[in-house]
Amino acid sequence: DQYNSNTRRVECYVLLNEIMLEEWLKSFYYFDGRYWMLNKVTDYNPLSYGTTKCEFLSINDTSNYLS
Numbered sequence: 686d687q688y689n690s691n692t693r694r695v696e697c698y699v700l701l702n703e704i705m706l707e708e709w710l711k712s713f714y715y716f717d718g719r720y721w722m723l724n725k726v727t728d729y730n731p732l733s734y735g736t737t738k739c740e741f742l743s744i745n746d747t748s749n750y751l752s
Contacts, residue, residue, distance in 0.1 A: 693719070693743040698736035701729070713744065720744040 695717075714721045725740040744750065 689745055691743075691745055694724070694740060695721070695743075696738060696740045699739045700736050704731050713747065713750075714741065720747055722750070 710723050712723070714723065721741040721743055723739060724742045727738040727740070729737045
């Protein structure tokens, strides 16, 4: 999906209320009418109550990740 011309990247600031888990990188997220996967988390601090910069990649075909 990363090399597909239909793939979109979005960076946003997310409030992470819990300790970062590896499963978060394996999960699908749905917003803006598409499925997304968490690709990168920047400057995460579990002791901070602020937001964390995250990068999401759009998923074109979920079966590529479930097989």
